[in-house]
Amino acid sequence: MKIIYYVFVAAIVFFMGNCTQSENESELITSLNYVLTDTSGQQVILVFKDLDGDGGVAPVINVSGPLKKNMTYSGVIELKNEAQTPAVDITQEIMKEAVDHQFFYDNTASIAVSYKDADSKGDPLGVKTQLLTAGAAQGKLTITLRHLPDKKAAGVAAGDIRNAGGESDLEVSFNIEVQ
Amino acid sequence: MRYIIYSFLFLWGSLLAQNCPINLSLQLVDPHDSEPLEYATVFLEESSQGAETDSSGMAKISNVCPGKYHLHIDHALCSRKIVFITLLRDTAIIVELEHHEYYLQSVTIEDHKNLQQSAHRNTISEDQITKNLGRPLSKILESVAGVYSLKNGSTIAKPVIQGMSGNRIVIMNNGAVQAGQQWGSDHAPEVDPLASDQITVIKGVDAIPYGGNGLGGLVLMEPSAIAQDPHLHGTSQWAYENNGRQFSQFTKLERANQKWRWRTTLGAKFGGDRRSPDYFLSNTGNREISTSVYLMHDRGVNKFEKIYLSYFFTELGILRGSHIGNLTDLQSALQRDTPLFTNPHFSYSIGSPRQKVHHWLGRYSLQRNRKQHLMELNASLQVNLRSEYDVRRGSRSNTPALQLLMQSAQLEAKDRFTFGHTVWLVGLQSRINYNYNIPGTGIYPLIPDYLSVVPAAFIQQKTNWNNIQLDLGLRYDLVYDNVSYYQRNNTSVILRDQLLFNNFSGSAGVSTSLNRHHEIKFITGWTQRAPEINELYSNGLHQAVAGIEEGDQNLVPEKSWKSSATYNLRLSDMLSFEVNAYAQWIRDYIYLQPLSDYRLTIRGAFPVFQYRQTNATISGIDVITRYEWNHRWNITGRYSWISGQVISAELPLVALPPFNAFHSIGYVIPLKNNIKDIQTGIEGLYVGKSNVYPSQDFLPPPDEYFLVNIYAGMNIKLHQRTLSIQLRSDNLFNTRYRDYLNRLRYYSDAEGRSFSLMAKLPF
Numbered sequence: 001m002k003i004i005y006y007v008f009v010a011a012i013v014f015f016m017g018n019c020t021q022s023e024n025e026s027e028l029i030t031s032l033n034y035v036l037t038d039t040s041g042q043q044v045i046l047v048f049k050d051l052d053g054d055g056g057v058a059p060v061i062n063v064s065g066p067l068k069k070n071m072t073y074s075g076v077i078e079l080k081n082e083a084q085t086p087a088v089d090i091t092q093e094i095m096k097e098a099v100d101h102q103f104f105y106d107n108t109a110s111i112a113v114s115y116k117d118a119d120s121k122g123d124p125l126g127v128k129t130q131l132l133t134a135g136a137a138q139g140k141l142t143i144t145l146r147h148l149p150d151k152k153a154a155g156v157a158a159g160d161i162r163n164a165g166g167e168s169d170l171e172v173s174f175n176i177e178v179q
Numbered sequence: 180m181r182y183i184i185y186s187f188l189f190l191w192g193s194l195l196a197q198n199c200p201i202n203l204s205l206q207l208v209d210p211h212d213s214e215p216l217e218y219a220t221v222f223l224e225e226s227s228q229g230a231e232t233d234s235s236g237m238a239k240i241s242n243v244c245p246g247k248y249h250l251h252i253d254h255a256l257c258s259r260k261i262v263f264i265t266l267l268r269d270t271a272i273i274v275e276l277e278h279h280e281y282y283l284q285s286v287t288i289e290d291h292k293n294l295q296q297s298a299h300r301n302t303i304s305e306d307q308i309t310k311n312l313g314r315p316l317s318k319i320l321e322s323v324a325g326v327y328s329l330k331n332g333s334t335i336a337k338p339v340i341q342g343m344s345g346n347r348i349v350i351m352n353n354g355a356v357q358a359g360q361q362w363g364s365d366h367a368p369e370v371d372p373l374a375s376d377q378i379t380v381i382k383g384v385d386a387i388p389y390g391g392n393g394l395g396g397l398v399l400m401e402p403s404a405i406a407q408d409p410h411l412h413g414t415s416q417w418a419y420e421n422n423g424r425q426f427s428q429f430t431k432l433e434r435a436n437q438k439w440r441w442r443t444t445l446g447a448k449f450g451g452d453r454r455s456p457d458y459f460l461s462n463t464g465n466r467e468i469s470t471s472v473y474l475m476h477d478r479g480v481n482k483f484e485k486i487y488l489s490y491f492f493t494e495l496g497i498l499r500g501s502h503i504g505n506l507t508d509l510q511s512a513l514q515r516d517t518p519l520f521t522n523p524h525f526s527y528s529i530g531s532p533r534q535k536v537h538h539w540l541g542r543y544s545l546q547r548n549r550k551q552h553l554m555e556l557n558a559s560l561q562v563n564l565r566s567e568y569d570v571r572r573g574s575r576s577n578t579p580a581l582q583l584l585m586q587s588a589q590l591e592a593k594d595r596f597t598f599g600h601t602v603w604l605v606g607l608q609s610r611i612n613y614n615y616n617i618p619g620t621g622i623y624p625l626i627p628d629y630l631s632v633v634p635a636a637f638i639q640q641k642t643n644w645n646n647i648q649l650d651l652g653l654r655y656d657l658v659y660d661n662v663s664y665y666q667r668n669n670t671s672v673i674l675r676d677q678l679l680f681n682n683f684s685g686s687a688g689v690s691t692s693l694n695r696h697h698e699i700k701f702i703t704g705w706t707q708r709a710p711e712i713n714e715l716y717s718n719g720l721h722q723a724v725a726g727i728e729e730g731d732q733n734l735v736p737e738k739s740w741k742s743s744a745t746y747n748l749r750l751s752d753m754l755s756f757e758v759n760a761y762a763q764w765i766r767d768y769i770y771l772q773p774l775s776d777y778r779l780t781i782r783g784a785f786p787v788f789q790y791r792q793t794n795a796t797i798s799g800i801d802v803i804t805r806y807e808w809n810h811r812w813n814i815t816g817r818y819s820w821i822s823g824q825v826i827s828a829e830l831p832l833v834a835l836p837p838f839n840a841f842h843s844i845g846y847v848i849p850l851k852n853n854i855k856d857i858q859t860g861i862e863g864l865y866v867g868k869s870n871v872y873p874s875q876d877f878l879p880p881p882d883e884y885f886l887v888n889i890y891a892g893m894n895i896k897l898h899q900r901t902l903s904i905q906l907r908s909d910n911l912f913n914t915r916y917r918d919y920l921n922r923l924r925y926y927s928d929a930e931g932r933s934f935s936l937m938a939k940l941p942f
Contacts, residue, residue, distance in 0.1 A: 026621045027572055029781050053623070054720055054727060054780045093573055144783075147504070147572065148520075165519045168504030169572065171783030 028053055029090050031080045032172055034143065036073040036131060044073070046141070048172045051083055066177040067111070067133050074116070075129040077103060077143070079170070091127060094145070098125045101169075102149050104161040105129060109139030109178050113159055123151040124159070137178045145170035199244035204271045207236045207252065216276055219254035224261075225899055249408070252276060261406040305376040305403065310905060312418045312937055313427035313448060316372040320398065323380045324801035324817045325759070327836035330921040331365040333423075333453055333930050334465040334495050335534075338368075339920065341382050341761060342797045342821050342835045343395020346711045350398045351389055353487050355542050355559035358587030358612055362626070362713040364922060368398075369491050369538035369563060371446045371469035373416075373429045376403035382743070382761075385702060387639050387652030387686055388593070388606060394708045394739050394765075402487070405433050405440035405475050414941045422933030423463070424525065425450030440475040451527035452496075455928035456913045461522040462499040464529045468492045481548040491538040496529035501926045502570050505783030509725045509925075513878055518926045531576045537564045553595045561587040575621060582617040583626075601642045608635040614712070625719045625728070627664035629712050633657065650688035650702070657681060658709040664716050680709035680736050696749050703742040710734040714769050714790045727778055727787045728771065734792060738766040756804045768795040768825075770833070795832055797823040810847065817841040822870075831871050837880070837919055838867035855894040855901075862888040869919045881924055884916035903939040908932065 030053065034046040044067055050059035067073065079090035094101050098119035103126030105113040112132040115124035149166035151157060156164045203223075207216040215236025222229035223240060225248050230238040245267050252260040252274060260276055301323040311319045317328040317336035328336040329344050340348055350357040350368050353375070360366045372378065379399040381389075386397040406412070413432035419425070426449045433442035448467035453460045471489035478484060500518025503509050512519060542559035563586075566579035593606035612631040616624040637654035658680040666672040686704030693699065717730040743761035748754070772791040777784040799821035807813040818840045823832030845860035864886045873879035892905040913932040917924035 023616075023618060023620065023623055025623060027575055032781065048781055050781050054778065054782075054785070059779060059781065097572065144507075147570065166504075167502060167570065168508050168783050170781055171505055171507055172781060 025053065025083060026081070026088065028081050028083055029079050029170055030082045031087075032143070032170065033078045033080075034075060034174075035078070036067065036075045038068060038071050038073050046174050046176075048174075049082075053083065061172075061174065063174050063176060066179040067131075069133050069136050069178050071133050073131040073133070075105075075113075075131055077127055077129075079145075095125070095127060099123075100148050102126055102146050102151060102156070102164065102166075103129075104144040104146065104159055104164065105131075105141065106144070106161060107139055107141040107176070109137040109141065109176055110134040111141070111176075111178070115157075115159065119151075121151075124157055126159075133178045135178070139176060140173050141176045142171065142173045144168055199242050201243040201245060201266050202269045203240045203243055203266060204269075205232075205238050205240075205250075206271075206273045207232050207238070207254070207276050208273060216254055219252055219276065222251040222253070224249040224251060227896070249410075260404075261408055261412070263406075263408045263410070301380045301382075303378040303380075308372055308375065308378060309414070309416060309429075309939060310937070312373060312416050312429055312939075313420055313425055313450075313935070314372075316368055316370060316378075316398075316400075319372050319378065320380055322817075324803040325382060325799070325819050325821075326380060327819070327839065327920060329364060329834070330918065330923070331367075332460065332463050332498055332921070332923050334450070334463065335365055335367045335497070337361075337364075337366070338380075338398060339834075339836055340380060340396035340398075341763075341799060341801075342823055342832075344834075346714075347395035347708065348398065349386065349389055349396075350400070352400050352540060353402060353489070353542060354544060354557055355540060355561060355589055356389070356587075356610060358561045358585050359536075359538065359563040360565050360583055360585065362711055365497070365534075366565070367495075369493065369536050370400065371444075371467070371471075371491055372400065373446055374402070374444050374469060374471050374489060375400035377401050382759075385650075385686060385688065385704070387637050387654045387684060388604060394706050394737060402442070402473055405435055405442045405473065407435050407440065408433075409436060410434065412942060414939060416937070416939040418935060418937040420450070420933055420935040422930055423450040423453040423465075424527070425465070435475075438477050440477075442471075442473040444469070444471045444473075446470070449527070452522070452525050453930050454525075456915045456931035457928065458517050458521050459523070459525060460498050460923075460927055460930070461518075461520055461526070462496040462530055462533070464496045464527055466492075466494040466529070483546040485542075485544040485546075487540070487542045487544075489538075489540045491540075492536070494529060494535045495533060497532040497534070498923050498927060499530065499532070499570075501923055502532045503725050505725060505780075506777060506785055507783055509877065512926055515926075531568045531570045533568050535566045535568075535579075538562070551596045551598075555591075555593045555595075557589070557591040557593075559587075559589045561585075561589075563587075579617075579620055580622050581625060582620055583624075584615045584617055586613045586615075587611065600644065601640050604637075604639045606637050608637075609633065610635075623665055623719055625717055625721060626713045627662050627716045629660055629662040629716075631661075631712070632659045646691050646693075648690045650686070650690075652684075652686045652704075654684040655682070656684075656707075656709075660712065660715075662712065662716060665718070676732070678715070682707040682709055682736060698745075698747040698749075700745040700747070701742070702744075704740070706739045706741070708737045708739070710736065710769055710790075717790065720785065721788075725785060726773075727785050729787065729789045731790045734769060734790060735767055737768055737792075740764050753808060754804075754806050757802070759801045760799070761801075762798040763796065765795045765797070767792040770795075793828070794826040795823060796826060797821065797832065797835070811849070812847075813845045815841075815843045815845075830875065831869075833871050833875055834920065835869070837869040837883075840865045853896045855896065857891060857893040859891045860889065862890070864888070866918065878925060880919050881917035884914060884918075886914055886916070887911045897940075900940060900942055903937075905935075905937045905939075907935045907937075909935070 030051050032048040036044045045064040047062045081088040081090055099121060114130050115126050116128040116130050117125050119125050144161060146164050146166040147169045149164040153163035205221055207219050217232050217234045219232045220229060221238045228240045230240050232238040243266055247265050250262045250264055254276055308319060315336045317338045320326045320338045325341045327339040329339050330336045337344055346362055352370050357368055359369050381397040389397055411434045416429045418427040429446040431444045446469040451464040453463045469491045474486040476484040499520040503512055539562045545556045547554045565583045567581040569580040570576060588611045591608045595604045610633045614629050616628055633656055635656040639652040642649045660678040662676045663673055666674050684706045688702035690700035714734055715730045715732050717728040721728045741763040745759045748756040769790055769792055771788040774787040778787050802818040804816045820838045821835050823835045841864050843860055843862040848857040866884055868883045869880035871880055888909045889911055890907040895902045910932045915928050918929055
């Protein structure tokens with residue numbers, strides 16, 4: 001009888017020893033900046049920011065201005081985790097695992113997007129891109145980051161997401177205008 | 180001694196021609212009411228001689244040689260009893276066959292005579308359990324009408340009893356309420372079914388003496404008594420299944436002396452990718468190790484102690500193609516014929532996503548008998564460590580995305596006593612659960628840390644008048660939860676809540692036997708269930724369903740009123756028929772409601788599911804029938820129909836099993852040499868289409884399907900042992916199908932044809 005009592009008390013004391021701790025969401029992506037620089041050095045910046053992750057406050061989506069028609073832009077994407085201080089550069093993490101990742105830039109504004117970088121196997125990654133705008137248009141630009149895509153599938157190297165497979169680590173849409 | 184010699188000489192003289200002159204006569208009785216037990220088989224292991232008891236419980240075995248024997252006694256309603264006897268002359272013995280097994284099972288006041296027939300409780304025997312080596316618990320429970328499996332592939336399965344699953348089902352693992360993460364639809368109970376010798380399913384409200392939130396039913400897993408036999412005995416069992424190339428093994432050893440009896444078990448499974456008819460289900464391998472030690476200590480006539488220790492480990496792969504990033508991925512996965520990441524080759528390896536679970540259980544039980552009282556004291560401790568791994572960036576795939584440590588302590592005191600025509604059972608229980616998220620996962624936990632303390636008291640009584648039996652029960656549970664969780668809008672803030680719920684349950688039942696062949700039982704009951712922590716506090720992405728789940732801290736307890744009626748017909752042992760109809764009305768039924776708009780995150784859009792409450796009804800009919808003629812042919816039919824409605828919305832309830840019908844035809848080929856009877860059979864399972872609307876899910880419910888299985892089994896005499904071999908093929912025609920309650924139906928077909936071979940050698 002006594003033994004049971006002691007075991008029970010010991011169990012309760014054992015339970016109480018633990019205490020909730022804060023968790024660092026190291027893998028989280030909170031911010032995306034897509035910086036487009038035209039041949040004259042002028043920039044258009046696309047920003048998606050959701051500092052508190054899923055839920056909570058709604059994300060901030062901003063495009064700094066319209067794109068110029070018939071223009072060549074060089075694009076650089078940057079991903080960060082700003083929920084932690086100092087902010088973590090997620091782009092570096094993705095470039096380290098370039099073979100397992102690929103960005104896709106789908107748009108409905110007749111912009112031709114081409115890759116300007118490659119992973120160690122020579123397949124595109126998409127941190128650096130080149131954009132060629134055509135005539136005036138309005139549409140959506142959807143940026144997707146796929147983890148473990150099939151880079152050899154038909155069209156994937158040219159930026160066609162349809163056969164890429166893998167799973168989405170990021171998917172963000174911007175309303176853009178070409179003037 | 181002299182007497183023995185005289186009688187020996189006498190026998191020697193009169194039966195000179197015969198070396199084996201002994202007659203063993205035996206009477207089998209129930210020790211509680213001294214009623215004779217008929218239709219039991221008695222069998223001398225060493226000489227292979229046997230007989231069956233008649234209506235007076237008598238059996239006689241003639242021409243037995245003098246010697247030492249293991250006498251096996253098998254009765255349909257009891258677990259096998261083995262008695263060790265020394266025969267020197269004609270012997271008459273009375274054996275008390277403990278099918279109530281007060282000392283051996285947990286103390287209850289169930290009507291033992293109808294243990295197996297009653298639709299409210301269905302018992303699965305050791306023989307049936309061992310035939311299912313290599314399969315999960317839930318698969319074994321499916322042999323009970325009204326039980327279905329909620330699955331995540333074929334290795335992860337949890338029982339659905341008359342439409343209820345997860346938190347609403349209690350699993351009693353050798354006397355302790357199984358403590359684990361029962362809330363997850365992809366969390367199978369962490370227990371090896373083979374370590375139990377008897378599994379009982381109690382449907383509905385007849386579960387007053389058991390703890391937990393048994394709104395929907397109860398699964399009782401119990402070890403049988405260890406035989407009082409000084410020799411080492413045991414069973415070794417092996418199985419191989421070609422789909423998944425799974426090897427399974429289970430070994431049991433036991434021995435006893437005057438005071439102590441022990442049993443130890445060791446089980447293991449090792450399997451790889453399963454295969455649907457057209458492709459491999461990549462990353463669906465499994466590993467499992469289970470071990471247990473059971474000690475029974477006889478402390479005189481009126482005192483008995485039991486100690487049970489067990490450890491269970493499993494590692495389960497989850498179909499790689501079912502791991503998706505967001506809604507866009509889900510939609511493209513739904514349209515694929517072959518799941519993403521399908522490997523063209525078989526593999527034993529398990530990658531992410533995967534689960535690893537360790538479960539430790541220790542239990543101490545003391546039983547005392549004093550005059551009219553039978554008292555029992557139970558204490559148990561459990562530790563459950565669950566780690567779930569996702570496909571993650573960087574080297575994080577080896578860091579669990581969810582790691583939960585659940586510790587549970589349970590204490591219980593029960594007293595059973597008789598008062599006139601009435602048997603009473605009263606008890607006090609207390610359960611403390613502590614759930615802890617182990618830090619370092621790098622992901623905000625889906626469910627919070629909490630301490631839950633549940634003291635409870637119950638009283639149950641059973642009265643017999645003539646042919647009428649009346650059951651009444653009352654139970655009260657006080658649920659205290661102390662929760663610490665992240666604030667929803669600012670996850671750097673940790674909040675603390677204290678919650679208190681009162682749960683009252685009550686049940687009343689009447690049963691009557693019209694005569695030997697007919698029995699009617701009616702039972703009605705009220706049950707309350709406090710909302711579980713996940714329903715109150717879930718917050719975050721449930722990767723398994725690519726949905727954001729949000730709890731609601733204002734949920735109130737569910738209140739259920741369930742009535743069920745059973746009619747049981749038994750015409751000799753040849754024909755049995757049973758129908759069980761039930762209706763359940765649930766106020767404040769807790770369910771996950773998909774919201775109409777999606778939540779935008781940087782990873783894309785996600786559907787949002789919120790825990791809501793509504794009033795719902797569930798009703799259904801379970802039928803089981805068996806007909807046997809001339810001991811060669813037998814037919815079994817099992818039908819289960821269930822319907823559920825959300826009252827306000829007039830929508831069908833989701834996640835209820837569709838109509839299903841199971842038939843089997845068995846034929847025994849009699850043989851007279853070393854190979855004893857070959858049992859063969861064919862089984863057909865029909866599962867209908869769920870009637871939920873396509874708008875209630877990502878996909879419309881899958882079509883109906885029909886599966887055919889065949890089997891053949893035989894017993895081969897090897898020296899003094901009997902080797903049992905069973906060959907089986909499930910889904911013989913390699914039918915392509917998807918099951919409504921298998922979550923992988925969104926991504927892939929279910930398992931295709933499989934052949935399995937099983938061998939069992941008791942010694």
